[in-house]
Amino acid sequence: MNATPAPILMMEHVTVDFDGFKALTDVSLSLSPCALRVLIGPNGAGKSTLCDTIIGRVRPSSGKITFKDEVITDLAEQEIVRRGICRKFQTPGVLPTLSVMENLLVSARKNRSFFRTFTTKVPAEERESAESILEKIGLTDRRDVIAADLAHGEKQWLEIGMVVATDADLLLLDEPTAGMGPQDTQRTAELILSLLGRHAVLVIDHDMSFVEALNGYVTVLHQGQILKEGSVAEIRADPEVTAVYLGRSDDDDAAAA
Amino acid sequence: MKLTYKHAIGAVVLLFGAAAPWLISGYELSLLGRFLALSILAMGIMLTWGEAGILSLGQGVFFGLGGYALAMHLKLEGLNLANGDMPDFMVWSGVSALPRLWYPFANGFFSLACVVIVPGAFAAMFSWLVFRRRVGGVYFALITQALALAFSTLVISQQAYTGGFNGLTDFSTLFGWDITSLGAARVIYWITLVLVVLAYMFLSWLLSSRFGVMLRATRDGENRVRFLGHDPVPYKVVAFSIAGTLAGIGGALFTLHSGVVSPALVGVVPSIEMVVWVAVGGRNILWGAIAGTLLVNFAKDQISSALPSLWLYGLGALFVLAVSFLPTGIAGLFQPDTAAERVVRRMLTRTKVRTAE
Numbered sequence: 001m002n003a004t005p006a007p008i009l010m011m012e013h014v015t016v017d018f019d020g021f022k023a024l025t026d027v028s029l030s031l032s033p034c035a036l037r038v039l040i041g042p043n044g045a046g047k048s049t050l051c052d053t054i055i056g057r058v059r060p061s062s063g064k065i066t067f068k069d070e071v072i073t074d075l076a077e078q079e080i081v082r083r084g085i086c087r088k089f090q091t092p093g094v095l096p097t098l099s100v101m102e103n104l105l106v107s108a109r110k111n112r113s114f115f116r117t118f119t120t121k122v123p124a125e126e127r128e129s130a131e132s133i134l135e136k137i138g139l140t141d142r143r144d145v146i147a148a149d150l151a152h153g154e155k156q157w158l159e160i161g162m163v164v165a166t167d168a169d170l171l172l173l174d175e176p177t178a179g180m181g182p183q184d185t186q187r188t189a190e191l192i193l194s195l196l197g198r199h200a201v202l203v204i205d206h207d208m209s210f211v212e213a214l215n216g217y218v219t220v221l222h223q224g225q226i227l228k229e230g231s232v233a234e235i236r237a238d239p240e241v242t243a244v245y246l247g248r249s250d251d252d253d254a255a256a257a
Numbered sequence: 258m259k260l261t262y263k264h265a266i267g268a269v270v271l272l273f274g275a276a277a278p279w280l281i282s283g284y285e286l287s288l289l290g291r292f293l294a295l296s297i298l299a300m301g302i303m304l305t306w307g308e309a310g311i312l313s314l315g316q317g318v319f320f321g322l323g324g325y326a327l328a329m330h331l332k333l334e335g336l337n338l339a340n341g342d343m344p345d346f347m348v349w350s351g352v353s354a355l356p357r358l359w360y361p362f363a364n365g366f367f368s369l370a371c372v373v374i375v376p377g378a379f380a381a382m383f384s385w386l387v388f389r390r391r392v393g394g395v396y397f398a399l400i401t402q403a404l405a406l407a408f409s410t411l412v413i414s415q416q417a418y419t420g421g422f423n424g425l426t427d428f429s430t431l432f433g434w435d436i437t438s439l440g441a442a443r444v445i446y447w448i449t450l451v452l453v454v455l456a457y458m459f460l461s462w463l464l465s466s467r468f469g470v471m472l473r474a475t476r477d478g479e480n481r482v483r484f485l486g487h488d489p490v491p492y493k494v495v496a497f498s499i500a501g502t503l504a505g506i507g508g509a510l511f512t513l514h515s516g517v518v519s520p521a522l523v524g525v526v527p528s529i530e531m532v533v534w535v536a537v538g539g540r541n542i543l544w545g546a547i548a549g550t551l552l553v554n555f556a557k558d559q560i561s562s563a564l565p566s567l568w569l570y571g572l573g574a575l576f577v578l579a580v581s582f583l584p585t586g587i588a589g590l591f592q593p594d595t596a597a598e599r600v601v602r603r604m605l606t607r608t609k610v611r612t613a614e
Contacts, residue, residue, distance in 0.1 A: 078484075078486050078488050081483075081484060089484075093480075095473070095474045095481060098470065098477060105467075106470060106474045106485065107485050109467075114488070114495070117466060119467060162485065
């Protein structure tokens with residue numbers, strides 16, 4: 001890492017309290033524009049809660065979140081998305097009765113005002129962006145299939161495509177390879193790496209082979225607190241992180257995922 | 258636009274529809290006219306329930322608002338208000354002077370405007386209040402059912418202003434035109450048919466527009482839509498408001514055909530019946546809503562005149578059968594294995610699994 005650019009997202013001392021259970025305790029995290037960050041940690045570490053907090057699905061009890069120099073802690077979900085953050089959910093959140101292309105076009109709408117929807121015309125710019133994403137996620141010949149009929153891996157890619165189609169500056173990808181075989185996992189890693197020139201990406205996963213393929217800066221979360229930050233090699237070598245995973249081998253992790 | 262066999266079928270149906278006054282008896286024509294008026298309302302249910310996933314068990318309210326708005330004018334037309342004349346039922350109820358609320362309805366154009374605007378505006382306001390708080394699904398259905406109950410109770414209790422349980426009836430003219438003649442019945446029938454076609458064309462366009470896609474997207478995953486940066490509330494409110502407007506227009510036309518509007522048509526039971534028409538016809542296919550309305554209502558006419566006590570059981574059985582075996586209704590039989598049908602089937606099997614647990 002050379003001279004650090006101004007962070008695109010900053011979480012400062014964020015605590016999330018679910019009726020006494022602290023899902024996140026005093027978490028501070030900053031993400032750089034167009035960079036990759038991988039968030040790992042055992043089940044229940046608070047990884048998804050962290051995503052939920054950024055996107056406004058869960059409200060922190062204390063602390064603040066700043067995105068592009070604007071405090072977004074109390075904005076409505078769609079307002080946060082409009083500022084330029086979009087999230088992929090853990091279980092594929094595609095729109096099942098819409099075709100692949102329609103899913104992407106709903107995501108790619110530049111002007112999100114509902115007044116603009118009383119037309120059958122799709123702006124050329126949005127259509128082109130959807131077409132190029134369709135190609136990127138390898139679903140060009142599946143464009144008219146409804147999303148419910150896609151294979152599991154295809155749904156995951158479609159949702160990544162939808163998130164990319166919003167043209168958000170920060171993408172949060174929650175377990176993008178859940179339920180995928182090794183080959184698809186590798187393709188997903190390549191897909192994510194190809195996004196970095198344009199978007200900052202935060203990936204949650206616990207499949208270590210996938211994390212290694214991404215080879216990004218890693219943050220380890222444990223019991224709602226940040227345990228360690230560093231490169232993949234540093235994290236691998238860290239005894240504390242190994243202890244947290246209770247000596248479980250990578251293969252077990254992959255199987256658990 | 259490419260002409261297909263579907264256009265040909267549509268043209269034939271429309272031709273028979275337009276020629277119906279010469280093909281069927283006056284009684285049958287009167288029934289057909291009423292049921293077509295109801296099918297305008299049913300298309301609104303198709304829009305909200307089928308396409309937007311909003312189940313309303315209170316469409317009778319909007320139907321009633323449209324019906325009463327027109328009926329109030331029909332009761333006043335021909336009366337000399339300056340002379341202190343009042344509708345017959347008010348005289349019987351011992352009302353001393355025409356209530357203020359009634360005065361503007363002496364104007365026919367005001368009344369017609371109310372038929373279109375009041376149900377739509379009320380539906381928009383009501384649904385905005387509910388959807389803004391993110392209340393949906395079964396809870397929304399229950400709230401609308403309570404609304405239907407409250408509305409019919411209110412209408413019955415305010416006998417002096419609304420005609421109470423008997424409703425408003427005994428109309429003679431509209432804009433000075435005798436609406437009780439056989440010729441008038443035909444004209445009202447054709448007006449109804451034209452409005453059915455217009456509503457059909459409008460909704461076909463709406464559902465093919467980006468608005469339609471956003472509506473289905475909201476039905477499929479309201480949170481996903483929100484987390485793509487869209488506010489789902491206006492889509493749902495607009496859809497519900499359009500359905501309310503259509504119900505109001507249907508109610509006004511029904512009142513013209515039947516010559517009566519009463520609480521018996523606006524309460525909980527009729528509101529649920531309306532949903533059954535659409536469930537039987539097909540909630541994701543526009544013509545299914547019309548077909549279902551005609552079919553169920555003609556069946557009701559036949560069965561309830563032969564065996565009056567049997568109808569309610571028949572209706573219940575019909576609903577259960579439609580929901581369990583024909584999730585996309587009769588129209589779904591003609592378009593088997595469509596995307597919507599598969600998804601609805603999947604949803605049903607998932608629900609079954611969940612209840613089994």
